[in-house]
Amino acid sequence: xxxxxxxNNHSLEGLAGQPSGFNAxxxxxxxxxxxxxxxxWAFAIAVAVILLWILTGPLFDxxxxxxxxxxxxxxxxxxxxxxxxxxxxxxxxxAVQLKLNEIVAALQGASNRMIAVxxxxxxxxxxxxxxxxxxxxxxxxxxxxxxxxxxxxxQERHEEKLESTAGR
Numbered sequence: 001x002x003x004x005x006x007x008n009n010h011s012l013e014g015l016a017g018q019p020s021g022f023n024a025x026x027x028x029x030x031x032x033x034x035x036x037x038x039x040x041w042a043f044a045i046a047v048a049v050i051l052l053w054i055l056t057g058p059l060f061d062x063x064x065x066x067x068x069x070x071x072x073x074x075x076x077x078x079x080x081x082x083x084x085x086x087x088x089x090x091x092x093x094x095a096v097q098l099k100l101n102e103i104v105a106a107l108q109g110a111s112n113r114m115i116a117v118x119x120x121x122x123x124x125x126x127x128x129x130x131x132x133x134x135x136x137x138x139x140x141x142x143x144x145x146x147x148x149x150x151x152x153x154x155q156e157r158h159e160e161k162l163e164s165t166a167g168r
Contacts, residue, residue, distance in 0.1 A: 034084050049073075109153075 019027050036042055053070045060066035101115045117128065138155070 030084060030087060034088055037081070037084070 018024065050070075053066075057066060097116075097118055104110045104114050105112060117125070120128070134155075
């Protein structure tokens with residue numbers, strides 16, 4: 001009887017299944033097209049289509065219809081590509097954010113309040129930006145470039161430094 005590996009209590013199994021039916025097909029299709037249009041062959045075909053269009057210009061006396069064909073084709077391709085690019089960017093941004101969340105969650109001393117910080121509103125993000133700007137200003141005063149602090153630690157150390165220099 002084969003031995004089973006111990007189950008990881010932190011498993012993501014069952015949280016979100018694979019898409020099914022039409023969604024699964026649509027996702028596979030979008031991924032396939034996205035991957036294909038990023039190849040040299042896709043670029044070569046696009047260049048070939050443009051060259052063919054240019055070469056057929058004299059045959060059609062460079063007519064309005066001849067111009068309309070390329071304009072319509074490129075407009076349709078551009079319209080569809082906008083959605084594929086946005087889909088790819090959304091997926092990559094989510095993946096990067098999850099990786100950053102994992103790092104924040106795993107690092108001793110990192111503030112778990114920073115997990116899912118992208119969900120905050122603009123005002124809260126501005127407050128955090130100012131905190132980290134202050135942290136950067138405090139860090140500039142440190143002698144070591146490799147020393148790192150949380151905002152709270154940096155403020156505490158800064159205040160301790162001020163108190164120690166005030167007593168002189």
